[in-house]
Structure formats: structure tokens, C-alpha cells
Amino acid sequence: MKNENDILSKIPSDIPVGPYLLGYAQAVYDLNKDWDTFRREVAKEMLPLTATFKITKGDTLIRTIPMKAAVKTAMEYADELVRQLKENEK
16 A cells, blocks of 8 residues: 555544554455465365376276375466455555
């Protein structure tokens, strides 16, 4: 935000400022997301999906994807999502 005091100057003096300050604090928090925590949560949510990936040849199941590869894939999806979200914030 260019001028942090600008939003507060627009609040009429006869209105309680508590709800405005709470909303402002939430907005500032949202702008400064904890991307590492978000990344971990996304990877955790993606893991059940990536763990079900199967390697096939035509209609024949060759093998299921190893858990280590499933974890790596979930992390890659999470990294890509964070990258795109950060890019869209600009």
C-alpha cells in the first residue's frame, strides 16, 4: 500500500474504528502470506492424488509410482502453484 495512513484518514470520526482496523490488519496479513506454510499445505493436499499415479503401457499397468516420486511430484505442484500465485499478485 502506498500510504498506510490513507485508508485510516477516510474513516469518519464518529464511527468506531475497530472493525476498520481489524479489516486493515487482515488485508496487510493477506499481502504478506507465509508462502512456506502455504507450500507445505498444498503439497500435503496434493500427496494423496500424486500417490495414485500409475505408470502404464497402453492398457497394461506397469507399476504404481513410488512414494518418494509421489512426494517430489506433490512438492513440484505446490512450488508451481506458489510461483503462479506470486506472479499474479504483481
